[in-house]
Amino acid sequence: MEPMNPPTDHRGLEVLSPEECDRLLETTPIGRVAFVHAGEPQILPVNYRYVEGSIVIRTTVGSKLDVAEMEGRFAFEIDDWDPATRTGWSVLGHGIATVVTDEEEVARLEALGLHPWAEETTGDLWIRIILDDVTGRRIS
Amino acid sequence: MRFEEPPAVRQRRFDESGMEILAESTCVRILHDQSLGRVGFIDDDGEPLVLPVSYRFHRRRVYFYSSEGAKLRAATRGARVCFEVDGWNPATGDGWSVLVKGVCRPVEEEEVGFDLDLRPWLRTALRPMKLVEIVPEEISGRRLPSGPVAPEWD
Numbered sequence: 001m002e003p004m005n006p007p008t009d010h011r012g013l014e015v016l017s018p019e020e021c022d023r024l025l026e027t028t029p030i031g032r033v034a035f036v037h038a039g040e041p042q043i044l045p046v047n048y049r050y051v052e053g054s055i056v057i058r059t060t061v062g063s064k065l066d067v068a069e070m071e072g073r074f075a076f077e078i079d080d081w082d083p084a085t086r087t088g089w090s091v092l093g094h095g096i097a098t099v100v101t102d103e104e105e106v107a108r109l110e111a112l113g114l115h116p117w118a119e120e121t122t123g124d125l126w127i128r129i130i131l132d133d134v135t136g137r138r139i140s
Numbered sequence: 141m142r143f144e145e146p147p148a149v150r151q152r153r154f155d156e157s158g159m160e161i162l163a164e165s166t167c168v169r170i171l172h173d174q175s176l177g178r179v180g181f182i183d184d185d186g187e188p189l190v191l192p193v194s195y196r197f198h199r200r201r202v203y204f205y206s207s208e209g210a211k212l213r214a215a216t217r218g219a220r221v222c223f224e225v226d227g228w229n230p231a232t233g234d235g236w237s238v239l240v241k242g243v244c245r246p247v248e249e250e251e252v253g254f255d256l257d258l259r260p261w262l263r264t265a266l267r268p269m270k271l272v273e274i275v276p277e278e279i280s281g282r283r284l285p286s287g288p289v290a291p292e293w294d
Binding site for chain 2: 011032081
C-alpha cells in the first residue's frame, strides 16, 4: 500500500523518488561539479546532459580535466530554491569521471548540442561521470 | 538582480578560457545579494562532497546552519572548504559564478554579534542546527562574456 506521506530522511526532509531525480537531472540545464584539486575541494558550474545514468559535460583544458584524467571522484549537484516561499529541492550524485575518447561516442555526444559553460573552446573534450548514487530532497 | 556595468575606463580581464574575471568587489556584492550557495568539502574518505545551503554573507564571512552530519564534522575539523554561488539566464545564456575558498568552523550565534536573519535551509529540521562560519582566504568570480550587460539572477 502506498504510504500516506512521502518518505522523509533523518532531518525531516522529503526524499525524492529515483524517477523524480531522473526527471530533474534530465530537465535542469546547469549543475555543479565538485572535485578535489591539489588537495582542495573545488566547485564549478557546468552545462551538462544526463545520458543513460551518466552526467556528461564538455570542457576546455583545465582543472576539471586534470581530475578526470586521473579518473577522480566527482560530486554533482543540481538545485532550485525560491527565496520568497522558502521551498526548493536538490539532487546530489557521486561517481568516477572519465574522458570520453571513443570517436563514435564523441560523435554521439556532439549531436546533443551541448556547449561548455565557457564558450571559447580550444581543447574541446567530453567528460562522463557515471553516477553510482543519486539522492534527492525537497524542502517545502 | 542587476550588476552595474563596469566603467568603460576599467580594464576588463579575461581568463584563459575566455571568461571575464570579476573584480573582488563585485564578487563581494554578489555574495551579499544571494541567499543560496553550495558548500564543497572533502569527506573522511577523501571524497568530494557538495551540499546546498541557505547562507548570509556578513563582514566578509559566510554563515550557514548545519544539522549534525558531514557539514558539521568538516566545520569541527577546521577543514578547508569552498563555497559557490552562481546564476544563469536561460533567455540570454548569460552566466556567472563566485567561488570562496577558506576554512570553516562552528560558531555560536552570540559570537557573531549580529542578527543574521538566517533561517536554516531545513526549516523542518528534526536535529539541532549549528551555525557554521567560513573565513574566506580567496574570493574569485567569473562571468560568461556573451552579453554587454551584466547578467541577472532569475
